[in-house]
Amino acid sequence: MPRILLIDDDEHLAPPLTTYLKRFDFELAWAPRPSVGLARLREEAFDAAILDVMLPEMDGFELLRTIRQGGEAMAELPIVMLTARGELPDKVVGLELGADDYLPKPFEPRELAARLHTVLRRHRVTAASTPTHVSPPDQLCFEEISIDLARREVRRQGCVVDLTGTEFELLALLAGEPRKVFSRDEILNRLRGHDAELATRAVDILVSRLRRKLEPLDCIKTLRNAGYAFAGAPSTGSAAR
Known part of the structure; x- marks a missing residue:
């Protein structure tokens, strides 16, 4: 039975939700404050977590x-965010920080159960498909840009580019298979997976931000109604794929 940690200061939410989620074979534990939730995550094993955005001590994004x-265990933990705001900027921030899904309040418990099943299934598939015996190249090198995968460092024309974690992951994804066209849905699913509404617009925002940071290079191409592709020229004798 998957163990889920709910971090939410609403004391009226946890008891009925705990009872309801048992019907779907989930064991729900509750932490009323971020400090309590962090302590439990460090000391206990959980399969996923649910975070409210509006919390005491720190907001859900900081948490x-x-x-x-x-x-490593906490970095890969599937996380669903509960937000009463539901605005695209908040969703983009959560995407950049590594949330797996969103559910606006008020929500139907059955929808939460369905989303938990989805993120857990996606997490299992990703873990099972990650090769343990193949060592990927540490660097992707092109004529004017290099991507150090081990150090998570990008250099444009010799200068370090300051990227967020998700911007780096997006660039590494595209540059890992140059000229391959990635659809918006595929990009989103490869990063962490979100709903269709977010897939349509948030990826465009992330690509736009990444392009600005890589200027004057124009190495990320848009293929109308198809998606995005990396078009950097390979460096002679490099390890680029």
């Missing part, structure tokens, strides 16, 4: 950032 920096 999400802290979790993602908390070691």
Whole structure:
């Protein structure tokens, strides 16, 4: 039975939700404050977490950032965000910080159960498909840009480019298979997976931000009604694929 940690200061939410989720074979634990939730995540094993955006001590985005920096197990933990705002900028921030899905309040418990099943299934598939015996190249090198995958460092014409975690992952994804066209849905699913509404617009925003940071290079191409592709020229004798 998957163990889920709910971090939410609404004391009226946890008891009925715990009872309801048992019907779907989930064991729900509750932490009323981020500090309590972080302590439990460090001391106990959970299969996923649910974070409210509006919390005491720190908001859900700061909590999400802290979790993602908390070691390998916490960095890969599937996370669903609960937000009463539901605005695209908030969703983009959550995407950049590593949220797996969103559910606006008020929500139907059955929809939460369905989303938990989805993120857990996606997490299992990703873990099972990750090769453990193949060592990928540490660097992707092109004429005017290099991507150090181990150090998570990007250099444009010799200068370090300051990227967010998701911007780096997006660039590494595209540059890992140059000239391959990635659809918006595929990009979103490869990064962490979100709903269709977010897939249509948030990827465009992320690509736009990444392009600005890579200027004057024009290495990310848009293929109308298809998606995006990396078009950097390989460096002679490099390890680029």
